[in-house]
Amino acid sequence: MDSLTRLFHSPPASVAAAPPDCLVIGSGTAGVTAALALVAEGYRVAIIEAGPFVLAEHVGSGPFAKQHAVVPELHDLVRHRTVWTDEAHAGDAAAGTLETNNNAWLAVGGRTLFWGGCTPRFLDSDFADWPHDAASFRPWYERAEALIGASGAGVGGAEADTAPDFIGSSAQTRLLARLIAAGLPAGAPPLGLDTRPVRNGSMSRGFDSSVARLLRCPSLGRASDGAALTISTECAAIALRRDGARIVSVRVQDRRDGAIRDIAARHVVLAGGAVQSTRLCLASGLEQVDPLVGRYVGDHLFVQAVLRLPEPLGHHAAYAFIPPLPERPFHVQMQGMFGETWYNPLDATMWLDGERDGRYLLYYCFGISKAPHAAHLALSDVAGADPLHRYYVVADRTPEDLATLDAMEQFTGQVASAIGAEVFRMQRHHAGAALHEFGGLRMGASAEGSVTDPNGRFWRIDNLSCMDAATWPSQGSANSYLTITATALRNAAALAGALRDAA
Numbered sequence: 001m002d003s004l005t006r007l008f009h010s011p012p013a014s015v016a017a018a019p020p021d022c023l024v025i026g027s028g029t030a031g032v033t034a035a036l037a038l039v040a041e042g043y044r045v046a047i048i049e050a051g052p053f054v055l056a057e058h059v060g061s062g063p064f065a066k067q068h069a070v071v072p073e074l075h076d077l078v079r080h081r082t083v084w085t086d087e088a089h090a091g092d093a094a095a096g097t098l099e100t101n102n103n104a105w106l107a108v109g110g111r112t113l114f115w116g117g118c119t120p121r122f123l124d125s126d127f128a129d130w131p132h133d134a135a136s137f138r139p140w141y142e143r144a145e146a147l148i149g150a151s152g153a154g155v156g157g158a159e160a161d162t163a164p165d166f167i168g169s170s171a172q173t174r175l176l177a178r179l180i181a182a183g184l185p186a187g188a189p190p191l192g193l194d195t196r197p198v199r200n201g202s203m204s205r206g207f208d209s210s211v212a213r214l215l216r217c218p219s220l221g222r223a224s225d226g227a228a229l230t231i232s233t234e235c236a237a238i239a240l241r242r243d244g245a246r247i248v249s250v251r252v253q254d255r256r257d258g259a260i261r262d263i264a265a266r267h268v269v270l271a272g273g274a275v276q277s278t279r280l281c282l283a284s285g286l287e288q289v290d291p292l293v294g295r296y297v298g299d300h301l302f303v304q305a306v307l308r309l310p311e312p313l314g315h316h317a318a319y320a321f322i323p324p325l326p327e328r329p330f331h332v333q334m335q336g337m338f339g340e341t342w343y344n345p346l347d348a349t350m351w352l353d354g355e356r357d358g359r360y361l362l363y364y365c366f367g368i369s370k371a372p373h374a375a376h377l378a379l380s381d382v383a384g385a386d387p388l389h390r391y392y393v394v395a396d397r398t399p400e401d402l403a404t405l406d407a408m409e410q411f412t413g414q415v416a417s418a419i420g421a422e423v424f425r426m427q428r429h430h431a432g433a434a435l436h437e438f439g440g441l442r443m444g445a446s447a448e449g450s451v452t453d454p455n456g457r458f459w460r461i462d463n464l465s466c467m468d469a470a471t472w473p474s475q476g477s478a479n480s481y482l483t484i485t486a487t488a489l490r491n492a493a494a495l496a497g498a499l500r501d502a503a
């Protein structure tokens, strides 16, 4: 891939030589969605990405989809281990003596290379403590679904023609029929998976991935050639350099040779994922500007299980989704069919290849998450560690979380009996394990009690915005990808307008 990288990599010196309008930190769905939206509005955008270029599309959309032994090795090229813990162990985490218990990824495309594809929307009630309401967010969901070519139940909203489902097997029909007969309103899952027919020379795109969206953009090129959109790969933003209420430059380290370069930009856009965007702000001392930086960090409640049926369902492909209800603040995804198994986050698309005679269903239940002030990200003091890995997250489950987790476990038994299965194995995960983290740069309607405004723009720093889930005050049970993409579209549109107004 090294030689391919050379086709589009812009060394930081060439970016610094002609400062862009917007410097976007991170190339996951938040960063690329925002970057492409800003370029479409006529701005020059440079992306800084800490990870290397390893894949040009999602791992499930290409030949590696069938290489289940190789996929975890692909992860290992760009994966590192992190620590999520509770207050009781925070001291050990700070000293770096705690075992790592979680995964994080640094790559061109971020986690869009590997994600599992499930794209539900939040319920309207999930926006209750957000500074904008569900109705005003809905058009951004529609745009995000169109952008990623989403398919399945609920895509396009109530008014839309039903988007085609990705799975239509006899096993799927039987599974859904059993759930519905038991009063559980199950359907096909909404997926970030393009099911449009190949037509007029346009191929369908498979799993959405920001790396593919980036590479498809005709504006992408080298800074030295004056391209409107550039990317510097294996280059980490290590500090935001501030003068009063402005970021004057971003300190960027080339991870190939350690060289440091300061890049100025009219506006700086954080899109490193909730954890890394927050970590960078703390590493830059922004908690001195706003003591809420690093606070209100959370992740979904997560119960995982395997259900065993007495007999196979007659086909290998089944994927059921039981949506949340305001009174049942969690949803369920069930994938089959398999032999005896357990979900492997390093092969999140293993469900594409079930087994015809399999009797086991993978079961995931994600619950609503409201991070308290005490839940926070902090920098650890481990000498010699990679600066991007020198952090830990402290997030205790609240009494309300524990009650919801109890209900999620109880519901798992209910779902199992509805389909005539037994709960073969079940696990309640610690915060962080869902990989749906949010918070750290909480948004709000006023500068009191929040770090950014409703558009992700810092209240106390003029030219700094965040496009990812770091700004979210809470999250509904829905997996985060679609809402992050919608957030990035929304915040980028607001930023483009504000930059135009200020010109």
Ligand SMILES: Cc1cc2nc3c(=O)[nH]c(=O)nc-3n(C[C@H](O)[C@H](O)[C@H](O)COP(=O)(O)OP(=O)(O)OC[C@H]3O[C@@H](n4cnc5c(N)ncnc54)[C@H](O)[C@@H]3O)c2cc1C
Pocket (backbone or CB within 6 Å): 025, 026, 027, 028, 029, 030, 031, 048, 049, 050, 051, 105, 106, 107, 108, 109, 110, 111, 112, 114, 115, 116, 117, 118, 119, 235, 236, 237, 238, 271, 272, 273, 274, 276, 277, 280, 345, 346, 347, 348, 388, 435, 436, 437, 468, 469, 478, 479, 480, 481, 482, 484
């Ligand atoms: C195995 C797996 C399965 C998943 N399944 C689902 C699913 O089914 N549905 C769903 O909704 N979500 C799923 N998710 C979660 C989803 O992938 C993430 O929530 C989402 O992709 C995060 O997007 P992001 O752009 O905010 O961050 P990321 O994808 O993490 O991208 C951030 C990028 O910024 C870069 N970066 C960070 N800091 C810096 C810095 N200082 N300088 C330069 N670059 C930096 C990183 O290298 C990274 O490439 C899954 C995740 C995983 C890992």
